[in-house]
Structures are given as structure tokens and as C-alpha cells.
Amino acid sequence: MHVLKRVQPVLIAILMAAGLLVAPAAAQQAGSSNPTAQAVSEQQLLDELNKIQGRVTIPDRKAATLQQPQGRDYRGFHEGALPWIAGIAVLGILIVLAIFYFIRGPVRTLARESGVRILRFNTIERFAHWLTATAFIVLGITGLNFVFGKRLLMPLIGPDAFSTWSIWAKLAHDFVSWAFMLGVLIMLVAWIWDNLPDRYDAHWLKTGGGLFDKSNRTHPPAARFNAGQKLIFWTVVLGGIAMSISGIFLLFPFSYTDINGMQMAQYVHATVGVLMVAIIIAHIYIGTLGMEGAYEAMGSGTVDLNWAKEHHSAWVERQQAKGTIVTRSAPHPAE
Numbered sequence: 010m011h012v013l014k015r016v017q018p019v020l021i022a023i024l025m026a027a028g029l030l031v032a033p034a035a036a037q038q039a040g041s042s043n044p045t046a047q048a049v050s051e052q053q054l055l056d057e058l059n060k061i062q063g064r065v066t067i068p069d070r071k072a073a074t075l076q077q078p079q080g081r082d083y084r085g086f087h088e089g090a091l092p093w094i095a096g097i098a099v100l101g102i103l104i105v106l107a108i109f110y111f112i113r114g115p116v117r118t119l120a121r122e123s124g125v126r127i128l129r130f131n132t133i134e135r136f137a138h139w140l141t142a143t144a145f146i147v148l149g150i151t152g153l154n155f156v157f158g159k160r161l162l163m164p165l166i167g168p169d170a171f172s173t174w175s176i177w178a179k180l181a182h183d184f185v186s187w188a189f190m191l192g193v194l195i196m197l198v199a200w201i202w203d204n205l206p207d208r209y210d211a212h213w214l215k216t217g218g219g220l221f222d223k224s225n226r227t228h229p230p231a232a233r234f235n236a237g238q239k240l241i242f243w244t245v246v247l248g249g250i251a252m253s254i255s256g257i258f259l260l261f262p263f264s265y266t267d268i269n270g271m272q273m274a275q276y277v278h279a280t281v282g283v284l285m286v287a288i289i290i291a292h293i294y295i296g297t298l299g300m301e302g303a304y305e306a307m308g309s310g311t312v313d314l315n316w317a318k319e320h321h322s323a324w325v326e327r328q329q330a331k332g333t334i335v336t337r338s339a340p341h342p343a344e
């Protein structure tokens with residue numbers, strides 16, 4: 010006992026020394042005492058939090074957000090995926106249409122002109138269509154400038170001219186968007202009834218609307234709009250609504266949403282926008298080069314009776330039965 014009492018301080022000293030030696034090693038192993046390991050890395054913070062955010066006393070509360078990791082995802086999308094999606098969609102459809110045109114050629118009307126012209130689209134319908142079309146072309150060109158301008162146009166015309174053009178392009182994009190929204194709204198009201206599904210759609214789709222029959226003999230019956238046109242109509246209406254809502258978010262930044270919402274609006278606006286451009290290129294093709302007699306319907310508003318019978322037989326029959334067919338004198342006398 011006496012001996013123990015005498016060695017006690019020595020034992021305590023040894024244990025303390027051992028503790029001092031062992032503890033840092035253990036702590037180091039756990040990574041807690043290494044000053045470098047202890048420092049929280051930026052990545053750890055980003056993993057833990059959605060944002061690195063503080064407090065500010067200035068009116069612009071957005072300045073309190075120092076880092077928002079989703080911004081990097083958005084930048085990755087805008088600089089990486091988006092130009093690819095846009096390039097493949099737009100170039101892809103142009104190549105497909107060119108091949109289609111050279112292999113199949115335009116859809117022709119088999120019957121000769123009857124000389125009787127009937128009204129297909131009235132003035133309000135044509136006004137709405139051309140308002141939307143003109144606005145869409147301006148929006149499409151100026152919109153694609155956001156995606157490709159810096160890469161493709163700036164090297165060609167130089168930074169000064171590109172800057173001037175882009176300022177005007179952006180202004181045009183912002184203001185012309187209202188004309189597009191108005192046009193889509195009028196088309197929606199004017200044509201929604203004729204674009205509801207009907208009993209001709211399934212057969213029309215099954216036969217590809219006769220588009221792939223080079224002999225031009227396949228003419229599945231259709232009412233005022235066939236299934237293909239209905240797909241265009243709903244693309245324009247639903248795509249137009251998505252573009253309008255996301256566009257309004259972008260026109261008035263941070264008025265209705267925070268930074269995450271702004272990025273979401275940009276994802277929607279850019280993706281739907283480039284896909285719509287590709288689909289509308291196909292529509293423009295079929296309305297001009299792709300189908301004989303189609304352009305006149307939207308140009309003068311009238312079509313030849315035989316054209317209407319071939320492409321929209323159920324529409325003609327219904328009007329004839331009701332006696333509501335509106336004839337117009339032919340611009341060119343029939344042969």
C-alpha cells in the first residue's frame with residue numbers, strides 16, 4: 010500500500026503522457042484535429058445546403074445568396090446540352106424534310122381544278138395565323154441567337170456588330186412575344202372546336218395521312234382539320250401556353266419566383282422553344298413546298314372544291330349537307 014502510494018504520481022504521469030501521445034493520433038485518424046481536414050470545404054457546404062446564404066441589409070435580398078449550386082447545373086445545360094438539343098432538332102428536321110422532298114415529292118391533288126373556290130379560312134382566322142406566324146419567326150430567330158449567336162454569329166460579324174444586333178434582337182424578342190401570345194389566343198378560340206379528336210383521326214394516323222404514298226392516291230377522310238393538323242394545333246396551343254407562362258417569368262425577373270423558379274422557367278422556355286421551332290419548320294414545309302394547293306388556303310383564304318374533297322372530304326360533305334358552303338369566284342378561270 011505504501012509502495013502504491015509512492016508510485017501513484019509516477020503512474021499518473023505515465024498515463025497522462027501516454028494519453029497526450031495517443032489522443033492526437035486517434036483524433037488525427039478521425040480527422041478531427043487536423044486543421045486542414047477540419048476546415049469545411051466548399052463542396053461539403055454545397056452538399057449540406059441548397060445555397061450558401063447570408064443576410065444583407067440592402068434592399069436587393071438576392072445579394073444574400075453567395076452560391077447557388079443549381080446555377081452550375083443551369084449553366085451546364087445552357088452551354089452544353091441546349092445547343093446540342095437545338096442543333097439536332099433544327100438540323101435534323103431540315104435534313105429529314107429535304108430527304109422526304111427529294112424521295113417523295115409534294116403531295117399532289119389528283120383531280121383537276123373544279124373552278125369552284127370555297128372559303129376555308131375567314132379574315133380573322135388568317136389574321137390570327139399570320140400574326141402568330143410572323144411573331145413566331147421573329148421569336149425563333151432572336152431566340153436561337155441566345156443559343157447559337159455567340160458561337161456561330163459573333164465569329165462571323167465580330168463582337169461590336171454582334172453586340173448591337175443582340176441588343177435589338179433581345180428587345181424584339183421581349184416585345185414581339187405579346188403579338189405571339191395574342192395570336193395563339195385567337196387561334197385557340199377560333200379553332201379549338203375543329204381540333205377536338207374525331208372518328209377520322211385513328212384511320213388518318215394509321216395511313217399516315219397518305220403522306221407516304223407517292224402515287225397520291227391515299228386520301229383518308231378528314232373533317233376541317235386532319236389528325237396531323239390537330240397535332241400541330243395542340244403543339245402550338247400547349248407549347249404556346251408553356252412558352253407564354255415561362256416567358257412572362259423571364260420578362261419580369263424575380264417578380265413571381267426565386268432563383269430556382271427563374272432557372273426552371275429558362276429550362277422550360279429554351280427546351281420547348283427549340284422543339285417548337287423544329288415542329289413549325291415541318292409545318293411550314295407542308296404548308297408550302299410539301300403540298301400542292303395548301304398555301305392558298307391561308308394565303309387567299311379559299312381552296313378549290315376538288316382540293317377540299319381530296320384532303321378534307323368529311324368537312325366538305327358536312328357543309329354541303331348543311332348548305333353552309335361559302336363559294337368565292339375563282340382567281341384564275343378553270344381550264
Ligand code: HEM
Pocket residue numbers: 129138141142143145146196234237238239241242245289292293296297303304305306307308
Ligand atoms: C411562313 C410560315 C407559315 C406558313 C407558310 C404556314 C402555312 C399554313 C397553311 C397553308 C395552313 C392551312 C392548312 C390547311 O389549309 O389545312 C396553316 C395552318 C396552321 N398554321 Fe401555319 N404557316 C406558317 C407558320 C405558322 C406558325 C409559325 C404557326 C404557329 C406557331 C402556325 C400555326 C398554324 C396552325 C395552328 C394551323 C392550323 C392547323 C394546321 O393546319 O396545321 N403556322 N399554316
